Amino acid sequence: MKILIIQQKMIGDVLTSSILFEALRLKYPKAQLDYLINEHTFPVVENNPFIDNFIFFTKEVESSKKALYKLTKVVKHKKYDVVVDVYSKLSSNLISFLSGAKTRISYHKYYTTFFYHHNINRIKDNNSKAGLAIVNRMALLAPLDIETTFIKPKIYLTEEETANSKHFLKNHRIDFNSPLFMISVLGSGVKKTYPFSYMAQVIDTVVAETSGQILFNYIPKQEAEAKSIFNLCKPKTQKNIFFHVFGKSLRAFLAITQHCDAVIGNEGGAINMAKALDVKTFAIFSPWIDKASWSLFENDNNVSVHLKDFKPELYTKAEKQYKNEAVALYETFKPEFFTDKLKAFLK
Template identity: 65%
Template sequence: MKILVIQQKMIGDVLTSSILFEVLRHEYPKAQLDYLINDYTYPVVENNPFIDNFIFFTKKEEQIKHGLFVLAKKIKAQQYDVVIDVYSKLSSNIISLYSGAKIKISYYKLYTAWIYNENVKRKKKSKTNNLAITHRLKLLCPLYIDAEPLQPKIYLSKQEIKDSALFLTQNKLKLEFPVFMISVLGSTKNKTYPFAFMAHVVDTIVEEQPKAQLLFNYIPNQAEDAKTIFNLCKPKTKDQIYFNVFGKSLRQFLAITYHCDALIGNEGGAVNMAKAMKVKTFSIFSPWIDKASWSLFEEEKNIGVHLKDYYPEYYTKPEKQYKKEALQLYQLFKPELFSNQLKTFLKAL
């Protein structure tokens, strides 16, 4: 049997959807299990022992006029028995349609239902509150697979772990003292906690953990914004931020985060990656993101806070419908609202 799973775009989605392979491998130990993803997301699933082959949808193919159809033709030639379309957008609809697979599975949408043999309806609630996990596992129901929720995993090599520890010590960090990765910036402005509020959060970490060593997670084109947050911090806090120590690749970021006691900051892919390595997390959700879907495996070791937790009366419609109002809503989401939760989290480390 040959099975293809399609999950394009975001890193967090690609990591989360990788749980399907662990379940499928258990059910079909001899099957060929392949994963279609965007090439830049590969680092979060590299070395995954349950995946046989990766098919990459590159930027070059996206930019070429007929690139998608060339890719669809290549996939059809592989003669997959089953296609599981987790992405469920136009590009994956086209790939699924032309795949030639006998079984095509995706989420139910009125306008694409005709493409798939099996259309799975999403749940509105989950007993575990891990809707992102629940929805993906439901895609296996047409194959008569009923799996319990499981956590995504990232597979680092021993050499990567060793090299990242050496990198940190060479940059004068002491691994016997607490190390915190700070997700200071979100992927977009409407997913980024206001700079002054984030500086307050960073100051609180140092107040509660006087020996804390802080690393800022940002990419080169975010350096100016990251520096702005740094400059808003108190002098004592600045002394404990290793601003220029960061991963120069996604894989290096993962290896560095592995050595951290916790990741704290904006909810997003970095939080999901930290959880996948059993690193504790404290995440601040954007006001327009549905916490019920993405507060994965939340417990005393993984805390997520959302404006809706404190002002449920503001939400008279689904969170996604507040996307355009996110920046205004952020101003109501003052750090004092969750200060005690953050302090409790830090004391427990």
């Protein structure tokens, strides 16, 4: 049996959907299990022992109808028996439909039902700690007689990556006898980034409570924004921030993160990757993101806060409908709302 899973776009999505491979491998140990993803997300699933092959949705495919058509031919040539489309957008609809697979599965949308043999309705309410993002992904495997189970996403680092990252941190005077925190200072965009002055207050609290060492998660092109947050921190806090100590690649970031006591800050890829490395997390959700879906495996080690937790009266419709109001809503989401919760987490 040959099975293809399709999950394009963000790192967090690709990492979360990787749980399907572990479940599939348990059910079909001899099957060929392949993953179609955006090429920039590969580092979070690199070395995953349950995935046999990768197909990349490149920037060229993203911007060219001709390149997309070529990709559909590549997929069809591989003669998959099953295609599971987690992404479920136009590009993946076409890839799935033209694959020729005898079993095609995706989420139910009235305008794409003819592309698939099984159209799965998303669950909207969930009492599980796993989070709806996990629950709904596992539901896609029901047509393959795989019962819902809650597998946690995992990232697989090599011994060499672990050793090299520890050496790197020691060379930059990181003391492994003192707490070390990674701060997710910036989200994937303005509408997913906690206001700079508020984030600085959060970092001040972390240092005041723990005297811990602080690393910032940012990429070189974000240096000016990260520096702005650094400058808003108290002078005492700034002394504990190792501003220029960061991973210059995604795998380097992952290797460094595994040595941290916790990742704190904007909910998103960094938080999801930390959970996959079994590193504790404290996530600050954007006001327009559905916490029920993405607060994965919430417990004492994985804590999250959302404006809706403190100001439920502001929400008269689904969170995603507030996307254009995110910046204004962020301004009402003051750090004081969750300072006690943060302090309890740090203890």
